[in-house]
Amino acid sequence: MTIRSSISSRPSHRTLVAGGAGFIGSHVCDTLLRRGDTVICVDNLHTGSQRNIRPLLNHPNFSFLAHDVREPLEIEGRLDRIYNLACPASPPHYQQDPIGTMKTCVLGMLHLLELARAKSARILQASTSEVYGDPEMHPQPENYVGHVNTIGPRACYDEGKRAAETLMFDAQRMHGLEIKVARIFNTYGPRMHENDGRVVSNFIVQALRGAPITIYGSGSQTRSFCFVDDLVRGLEKLMESPAEVTGPVNLGNPHEMTIEAIAREVLTCTRSASTLEFKPLPVDDPKRRKPVISTAEQLLDWRPRVALREGLESTIAYFALEVAGREPSADSHTAGAVRRERSVRLTLARSK
Ligand code: NAD
Ligand code: UDP
Numbered sequence: 001m002t003i004r005s006s007i008s009s010r011p012s013h014r015t016l017v018a019g020g021a022g023f024i025g026s027h028v029c030d031t032l033l034r035r036g037d038t039v040i041c042v043d044n045l046h047t048g049s050q051r052n053i054r055p056l057l058n059h060p061n062f063s064f065l066a067h068d069v070r071e072p073l074e075i076e077g078r079l080d081r082i083y084n085l086a087c088p089a090s091p092p093h094y095q096q097d098p099i100g101t102m103k104t105c106v107l108g109m110l111h112l113l114e115l116a117r118a119k120s121a122r123i124l125q126a127s128t129s130e131v132y133g134d135p136e137m138h139p140q141p142e143n144y145v146g147h148v149n150t151i152g153p154r155a156c157y158d159e160g161k162r163a164a165e166t167l168m169f170d171a172q173r174m175h176g177l178e179i180k181v182a183r184i185f186n187t188y189g190p191r192m193h194e195n196d197g198r199v200v201s202n203f204i205v206q207a208l209r210g211a212p213i214t215i216y217g218s219g220s221q222t223r224s225f226c227f228v229d230d231l232v233r234g235l236e237k238l239m240e241s242p243a244e245v246t247g248p249v250n251l252g253n254p255h256e257m258t259i260e261a262i263a264r265e266v267l268t269c270t271r272s273a274s275t276l277e278f279k280p281l282p283v284d285d286p287k288r289r290k291p292v293i294s295t296a297e298q299l300l301d302w303r304p305r306v307a308l309r310e311g312l313e314s315t316i317a318y319f320a321l322e323v324a325g326r327e328p329s330a331d332s333h334t335a336g337a338v339r340r341e342r343s344v345r346l347t348l349a350r351s352k
Helices: 022-035 049-055 091-096 098-119 156-175 199-209 228-239 259-270 294-300 308-323 337-352
Strands: 012-017 040-044 062-066 081-084 124-130 179-184 213-216 222-224 250-252 256-258 276-279
Touching: 012 022, 012 098, 012 124, 022 040, 022 228, 040 049, 049 062, 049 156, 049 222, 081 228, 081 308, 091 098, 091 156, 098 124, 098 156, 124 156, 124 228, 156 179, 179 256, 199 213, 199 259, 199 308, 213 228, 228 250, 228 294, 256 308, 259 308
Parallel strands: 012 040, 012 081, 040 062, 081 124, 124 179, 179 250, 213 276
Antiparallel strands: 222 256
């Protein structure tokens, strides 16, 4: 049976977006404001940035609350929806303070669940494909229980996110909360941090600067990359799906490719002469990753629409401005902006 959510006709909500100043969170805030929602963005700016939400700060339906979700939070007035995206997501960032990351995952989830209960709000957790660890099943369906090394350097994030999923389902069973769990696979796009450390942003910035492209290991490990607009559409569809749809639901693009192939694609799109530099593979780096998305297709009528080349072009356009030292405009991932940034890239290439 297909259960379709009717997003276009839905009423306006008062929505809290934890982690709303981050890469994905800021796009969630944009989308919800466009829908007519009132958005409260809660963020401690650990890996996020005010720049991501600066165009929203004067919006009458937007407010920003500087807060660390490891501390309890109270919100005045009604609250209909809570998106929990608050957590560093890039391996170098979440490994910088692993105990802090675990606390963000677990205490942050607990505090937001308490808030959801107090307000009778629906809550969505941004979980991750990392709950599958270094998977022994390929591709990964939601009923695969995973293969995580509990004592490795990635465990603070992987196990933190697994515990957060457990808390979501326990809160539903104990208190009848309306919960939604999205397992997000590798997502890229404008507003990733220039020094984020994740592969797509690293490769694009290196290519634009003419610096060596740092491939960890042999480059034969795979990932499946989803453009942020597709992901955000999926998150909203999940949030607005009927109450019985709890997830977990995989949200990702099943187009699997090797890391060396993504490096070559970035070089082609940027017309960069950067060389490939092979570096040691990080401990516990998953060898293969690809989502099974039949649950999202059937329950949400969702599948990614943006092809890799198109998504890369718009992400490159964004980073071209960053690298050139100019602030990207709020519409920097639109087609018009892509054309403008191409000229910036050409100027950069000529000045090398
Ligand atoms: P990001 O680092 O850009 O965003 C995370 C945001 O959370 C930042 O704004 C950061 O300042 C904020 N934050 C971190 N710790 C906090 C705390 N203790 N209190 C309040 N705010 C805090 O990362 P992203 O890629 O936008 O990821 C957003 C969410 O999606 C994360 O929960 C991440 O685990 C999940 N996710 C992302 C991906 C991906 O590929 N981007 C994949 C799987 C899951
Ligand atoms: N990676 C790489 N070079 C980089 C950054 C990452 O080769 O500069 C590799 C990394 O080892 C992993 C893949 O790219 O195999 C994806 O890494 P990322 O940190 O983006 O995401 P995750 O490992 O969490 O999927």
